[in-house]
Amino acid sequence: NAGVTQTPKFQVLKTGQSMTLQCAQDMNHNSMYWYRQDPGMGLRLIYYSASEGTTDKGEVPNGYNVSRLNKREFSLRLESAAPSQTSVYFCASRGPPGRSRSYEQYFGPGTRLTVT
Amino acid sequence: AQSVTQLGSHVSVSEGALVLLRCNYSSSVPPYLFWYVQYPNQGLQLLLKYTTGATLVKGINGFEAEFKKSETSFHLTKPSAHMSDAAEYFCAVSGQNAGGTSYGKLTFGQGTILTVHP
Numbered sequence: 297n298a299g300v301t302q303t304p305k306f307q308v309l310k311t312g313q314s315m316t317l318q319c320a321q322d323m324n325h326n327s328m329y330w331y332r333q334d335p336g337m338g339l340r341l342i343y344y345s346a347s348e349g350t351t352d353k354g355e356v357p358n359g360y361n362v363s364r365l366n367k368r369e370f371s372l373r374l375e376s377a378a379p380s381q382t383s384v385y386f387c388a389s390r391g392p393p394g395r396s397r398s399y400e401q402y403f404g405p406g407t408r409l410t411v412t
Numbered sequence: 413a414q415s416v417t418q419l420g421s422h423v424s425v426s427e428g429a430l431v432l433l434r435c436n437y438s439s440s441v442p443p444y445l446f447w448y449v450q451y452p453n454q455g456l457q458l459l460l461k462y463t464t465g466a467t468l469v470k471g472i473n474g475f476e477a478e479f480k481k482s483e484t485s486f487h488l489t490k491p492s493a494h495m496s497d498a499a500e501y502f503c504a505v506s507g508q509n510a511g512g513t514s515y516g517k518l519t520f521g522q523g524t525i526l527t528v529h530p
Contacts (some may be wrong), residue, residue, distance in 0.1 A: 300455075327516055329517075329518075336421060336522055336523070337522055338416075338502060338520035338521050338522045338523050339456075339502065339518075339520040340520075341517060341518070344516075344517060346516070354517070386455060386456070388456075390516055399444060399506055399516050400446060400458050400461055401518060402458075403448075403455035403456040403457075404455055405454060405455045406453075406454075406455055
């Protein structure tokens, strides 16, 4: 199993350009998440998808859109990139609770995005 | 609502010394608590988790953490630091609803960078 994969690994955009960050998981997980990581701020939730066909806003959704294409894939789109969106973006997925009813998330390797 | 505070954005220890990374949380419902580690230019890897039951939990690489409800704390410890422990560590909380299952969304602390000196 590859786990959670993200493409691209690095991207440089000019202000106003658009792009889509791709995420896929092969663990048959229902829930998927997009976070951004900024120095000294930990990870902040942008959007999440509790199950295929549903998406909801997280803590910092402004300037982003998401698509849950199918159970495996969850993409994040920047329609008009701004320098404030320079960050490292992580996708994560979460499996069923199991006997312990724990909900740990599994993370991808991240996409480093710079907006100039 | 839930929040996490990690005391100390940078912690420096000598190789072989005790590692103590502090985490305090607030949650309006019983929490699930997690510690993740991030090595440079990598994603996050789960170190350990507390769900229910035993309050002292053991994780990978010799780390452990103790859930103290009265202190709303979940500090991470390791008796003897190794150079390979140098990384950034994140504490996270996820709330449970009345049915005992988690909402699933994680709230992270701001992270603590651990440096290990020879």
